[in-house]
Amino acid sequence: MNKVRLGSFLLLLLLLVSFFFAGTGTIDTTLRAASPSLCHPFGCDSLGRDLLSRVSYGVLVSLGISVSSALLSALLGCLLSILMARDGWVSVFTRTSVNTLKVLPPVVLALFFVSFGGNGAGKVILALSLTSGANIARTLSPKIRMLLGEEFVVALEATGIKRSRIWLRHILPMVYPYLREQAASILLTAILTESSLSYFGLGVKKMTPTLGAILSEGRTLVLSSPHVVFFPSLVLVLLGASALLVSRGLSELDSTSHR
Amino acid sequence: MASKILKRFLSLLLTLLLVSLFVFVSIELSQGDSSAVVLSDEATEAQIAEYRASMGLEVPFPLRYLQFLGSFLTLRWGKTLSGQSVKSVLAQRLPVTLALTFWAILFSFVFSLFMALKAAQKKGGKVDHLLSFLSFLFLVLPSFLSSLLLVVVFSFGLKLFPVAGYLPLKDGIIPHIRTLFLPSLTLAILHASLMMRLFREALEENLQMPFSRTALAKGMKEKQVPFRAALKPSLALMLSILGESLASGLGGAVVVENVFALPGIGSLLVQSALSRDASTAGILLLVVALMISLVFFLVDMLGFWIDPRLGRNHE
Numbered sequence: 001m002n003k004v005r006l007g008s009f010l011l012l013l014l015l016l017v018s019f020f021f022a023g024t025g026t027i028d029t030t031l032r033a034a035s036p037s038l039c040h041p042f043g044c045d046s047l048g049r050d051l052l053s054r055v056s057y058g059v060l061v062s063l064g065i066s067v068s069s070a071l072l073s074a075l076l077g078c079l080l081s082i083l084m085a086r087d088g089w090v091s092v093f094t095r096t097s098v099n100t101l102k103v104l105p106p107v108v109l110a111l112f113f114v115s116f117g118g119n120g121a122g123k124v125i126l127a128l129s130l131t132s133g134a135n136i137a138r139t140l141s142p143k144i145r146m147l148l149g150e151e152f153v154v155a156l157e158a159t160g161i162k163r164s165r166i167w168l169r170h171i172l173p174m175v176y177p178y179l180r181e182q183a184a185s186i187l188l189t190a191i192l193t194e195s196s197l198s199y200f201g202l203g204v205k206k207m208t209p210t211l212g213a214i215l216s217e218g219r220t221l222v223l224s225s226p227h228v229v230f231f232p233s234l235v236l237v238l239l240g241a242s243a244l245l246v247s248r249g250l251s252e253l254d255s256t257s258h259r
Numbered sequence: 260m261a262s263k264i265l266k267r268f269l270s271l272l273l274t275l276l277l278v279s280l281f282v283f284v285s286i287e288l289s290q291g292d293s294s295a296v297v298l299s300d301e302a303t304e305a306q307i308a309e310y311r312a313s314m315g316l317e318v319p320f321p322l323r324y325l326q327f328l329g330s331f332l333t334l335r336w337g338k339t340l341s342g343q344s345v346k347s348v349l350a351q352r353l354p355v356t357l358a359l360t361f362w363a364i365l366f367s368f369v370f371s372l373f374m375a376l377k378a379a380q381k382k383g384g385k386v387d388h389l390l391s392f393l394s395f396l397f398l399v400l401p402s403f404l405s406s407l408l409l410v411v412v413f414s415f416g417l418k419l420f421p422v423a424g425y426l427p428l429k430d431g432i433i434p435h436i437r438t439l440f441l442p443s444l445t446l447a448i449l450h451a452s453l454m455m456r457l458f459r460e461a462l463e464e465n466l467q468m469p470f471s472r473t474a475l476a477k478g479m480k481e482k483q484v485p486f487r488a489a490l491k492p493s494l495a496l497m498l499s500i501l502g503e504s505l506a507s508g509l510g511g512a513v514v515v516e517n518v519f520a521l522p523g524i525g526s527l528l529v530q531s532a533l534s535r536d537a538s539t540a541g542i543l544l545l546v547v548a549l550m551i552s553l554v555f556f557l558v559d560m561l562g563f564w565i566d567p568r569l570g571r572n573h574e
Contacts, residue, residue, distance in 0.1 A: 096270075096273055096274070096277060097277060099270065099274060100273075100274045100277040100278055100281075102506075102551075102555075103274060103278065103506065103547075103548045103551040103552045103555070104278070104544070104547075104548055104551075105506070105507055105509055105510030105513075105547070105551075106510060107510035107511075107513050107514065108509065108510055108513060108528065108543075108544060108547050109544070111513070111528050111529060111531075111532040111540060112282075112285070112528075112532075112537075112540045112541065112543075112544045113285075114532045115531055115532040115535055115536060115537045115539075115540035115541075116285070116286065116289040116535060116537040116540075117289055117535070118535065188398065188399070192401045195401050195403075196401055196402065196403055196514045199401075199403045199514075200517055200529055200533075201533070202529065202532050202533065212401075212403070215403070215404070215407075216403075219407055222407065222411060223411070223415060229407065233404050233407075236401065236404065237399050237400065237404070240398075240399035240400075240401070241395070241399045244395065244398055244399055248395075
């Protein structure tokens with residue numbers, strides 16, 4: 001539990017600090033690649049924009065995309081695993097589609113989406129949710145299948161309770177720990193995928209100060225003014241580490257309470 | 260056994276069929292027809308009609324899918340927006356990606372296996388902690404950041420390897436390896452992040468088994484148990500981890516190739532995404548899916564061979 005607490009505390013802290021400082025920064029040519037100072041704690045980038053506000057903006061974008069992909073994939077994962085538990089061709093088709101998504105890495109899928117119609121946060125989220133949603137469905141469906149064979153489900157069905165109610169009140173709560181753990185692990189994947197895509201200018205809309213884009217602009221200055229790369233990388237790694245802490249903590253929690 | 264292999268092969272075909280359908284439908288839905296992209300705004304109705312006819316856009320939907328599938332299977336992959344043949348570009352670029360992936364997998368496999376075996380010798384020891392720390396750090400580091408770090412240290416600091424670029428094997432083996440070293444190392448970090456921890460877990464599981472205890476009871480030194488008793492039964496699981504890693508690593512290869520300006524299929528994919536070349540990107544997606552499905556298929560087959568328990572029918 002400590003890991004989960006620490007991770008979520010860090011995530012919340014990052015979120016709050018970022019909310020406070022976020023901005024795109026104004027261009028000030030007198031401050032090109034200025035070193036950190038009281039006014040600009042992270043220094044300034046190659047165009048003299050305040051790095052702290054840009055990095056904060058990047059954190060917000062990153063968190064926004066990762067949290068929405070995690071939620072969306074959890075939803076998609078649930079829907080897919082419900083479909084997979086049905087009989088007949090629906091289940092066969094869903095199963096095949098879910099297995100198919102296994103061979104499409106999210107980065108490649110996102111690039112494919114970007115190749116028509118251009119960049120956008122929506123495309124990154126879509127690619128991530130499709131692949132991760134399928135992942136979730138793959139983990140949940142054997143557990144659901146097992147639960148459906150249990151006597152209490154048969155008993156519930158025999159008493160004439162509606163199918164939807166059995167699903168919502170009995171099955172989903174029992175697979176919720178797995179769902180939670182999987183959804184948390186998507187946070188890190190999403191943070192990394194989004195920043196990598198933005199690094200090539202293929203993530204969210206151009207000119208948005210995302211962590212990947214800031215690092216991509218700053219990499220040419222890595223030798224002359226390392227702080228332009230150092231602070232954004234530090235924040236990115238911190239962000240990823242907090243997300244990983246949450247998901248690791250959750251998975252340890254589940255493995256101890258379930259076995 | 261044979262029926263399992265056949266079933267697995269059929270599911271491979273079905274997967275690829277579904278990916279191709281997905282690519283086709285996405286392209287169709289998004290761009291509908293490429294005449295707006297290729298022709299200028301001043302194109303007359305007649306010119307548009309002529310273009311549409313020449314691209315085969317007048318044919319009904321299911322038939323067009325069959326055409327698409329047929330042309331993919333017969334390797335008629337069309338041209339990129341810059342007019343090169345996709346097939347020949349791919350033929351040039353695929354070896355680069357394969358070489359990169361090969362070295363990266365080799366590095367990370369040897370490193371992870373070594374670390375996992377060392378760590379398993381003493382649970383909760385120094386190496387075990389180091390392994391947990393490294394796997395945490397490697398997971399959190401995005402590839403473009405670790406590559407930047409490596410470049411600063413090895414290229415700018417020690418001046419051992421070039422910053423970016425690629426020299427093919429025919430320019431000599433030393434220059435070839437020099438250009439591939441840092442990219443492979445970056446990708447290996449990505450692979451090792453998962454492999455280390457999962458290898459360690461696989462070994463741990465088998466160390467709990469009765470046969471490990473028997474080996475210990477029969478007088479095998481405690482330090483030798485992971486290597487001599489637990490490694491062999493873990494191999495099938497390790498192989499499937501390797502397969503998963505290889506598959507997810509292709510996404511990482513896309514990033515690494517672009518950072519180091521390697522002319523592989525990953526950089527081609529980014530180029531086609533940048534130039535909004537959906538048909539080339541679609542072909543590339545299909546090729547990547549084909550490669551990954553083949554990896555999964557081969558891993559399953561090798562698994563049956565290594566661990567005959569997997570091939571038996573449980574039902």
